[in-house]
Amino acid sequence: MASLPLLLITIAPLLAALICAITRSARIAEFANFIASIIVLGASLPLPILAHRGMHLFLGDYIVLDGLAGWVVLCTAVVYFLASFFAVGYMRMLDEDRRLPSFYALFALFGFTTLVAPLVNNIGLYWIAIELTTLVSTFLVAFERTAESMEAAWKYIIIVSAGISLALLGTVLLYWAGTFVLGARYQPTWQALQAAAPQMNPGLVILAFLLAVVGYGTKVGLVPMHTWLPDAHSESPAPVSAMLSGALLNAAMVGIVRFLAIANGAHTGGIPHIVVIVFGLVSLGVATFFIVRQEGVKRLMAYSSVEHMGVIALGFGFGGVFGTAGALYHMLNHSLNKSLMFFGAGSAMRSYGTKDITGIRQFAHHFPRTGALWLAGAVSITGAPVFALFLSEIVIMHGGFAQNHSWAVYVMAVLLVIVFVGFLNHFRTMFYEPAAGSPAPKPVSAWCVIPMILALAPLIVFGFWWPQDLWMLFTDIWRSLAGATA
DSSP: HHHHHHHHHHHHHHHHHHOOOOOOOHHHHHHHHHHHHHHHHHOOOOHHHHTTTOOETTTTTTTOHHHHHHHHHHHHHHHHHHHHHHHHHHHHTTOOGHHHHHHHHHHHHHHHHHGGGGEEEEEEEEHHHHHHHHHHHHHTTTOOHHHHHHHHHHHHHHHHHHHHHHEEEEEEEHHHHHHHHHSSSSSHHHHHHHGHHHHHHHHHHHHHHHHHHHHHHHHHTTTTTTTTTHHHHHHHHHHHHHIIIIIHHHHHHHHHHHHHHHHHTTTTTHHHHHHHHHHHHHHHHHHHHHHHOOHHHHHHHHOOOOOOOHHHHHHHHHHHHHHHHHHHHHHHHHHHHHHHHHHHHHHHHHHHHHOGGOOOHHHHHHOOHHHHHHHHHHHHTTTTTHHHHHHHHHHHHHHHHTTOHHHHHHHHHHHHHHHHHHHHHHHHHHHHHHOOOOOOOOOOOOOHHHHHHHHHHHHHHHOOOHHHHHHHHHHHHHHHHHTOOO
């Protein structure tokens, strides 16, 4: 039964990419990608339920549908749908109809790679899948062909590829550590390595884990490997920025979590958790400073992504059922919220013709609906009640207290308060400071407003209501990590 949704998830974006590649019509291309995103979302909805009933293996155990994979695929599908919806209105504003079929072909392929990566059940093939996301998304980062976007694309592919190379070295070392237990030739599935971890050499496993954290952490945007992220997120078209932040970062985080599970089973003590906690706190701290001092509207959103990846890393680093559940819940909440924020930022940037925060004034006066949605998203992204990110951050903090990491929780709390003040101060500038005789902004398409509503609604609902089925799913994921977050 699980094979049909997975087949649709892979076939739909590939078919859309093929249609976009052979057509010269921008309208056909955007329609094909949008329909593919609807199919992918519909097929992804039952995956967590199917995973809750038990792990499923396909294609000779090369594909796995477990709780973690099913959850991350669902988060990715949500962003792919919202970004595809928003792209219909946003990309028309660029007056690039001749190049839009190429854009949508790449966008569908980007969706495909980010959907498939969490499902890969082989440490080597997972590395390849993550690298494919880089190769495809690089062209999307540079789509607008400005000097800034070209520079951002080059920085993106060079820094991320360098980081991923370290992850490859970590993968090779982990495979080697497994040979002393599983033999010279074996299939390095996540399950096989987890089962063999207690008999592996702890030194080799720790070294492989550190290389993987730095390597995949580069793709996640953890500090200090984050330097590609602000440029790539800010120079990409807004739908691409949403996919980079809400989908790609989660897919790369899967690698860190899987390696953490193996390292924790190899009798390495608390070292893996401390490493992840430190990376999370440093990422949160550096992002806080840049958020307060930021001048570009999309770079503000980009550093917010660094902040929230730090929060998610803290959840997995704290461990326990609460830390893990909070981190998993935060993945979805951040995906929804950051899509909303990049949609608002993209609309503002195109309407006012500037990327500077100081160039955007009285936004809500000119765009009451879009302004209300964007402002609500800004309050939500800072972790304020009554929105979903507040709930997931509180659960992560509870997990930190439960696992005796109180010091990190206090630092996290102080930094989040500073983010709240600094982030919303920028919105005070854009929404309430008077305009200095600038021309009237361009109108925003309804295609750009509806996805913002669809992203905000669940953030409000999940702020009040944590479905019991989700808690059971997160508990199952925590148990399946076999002590990685215990």
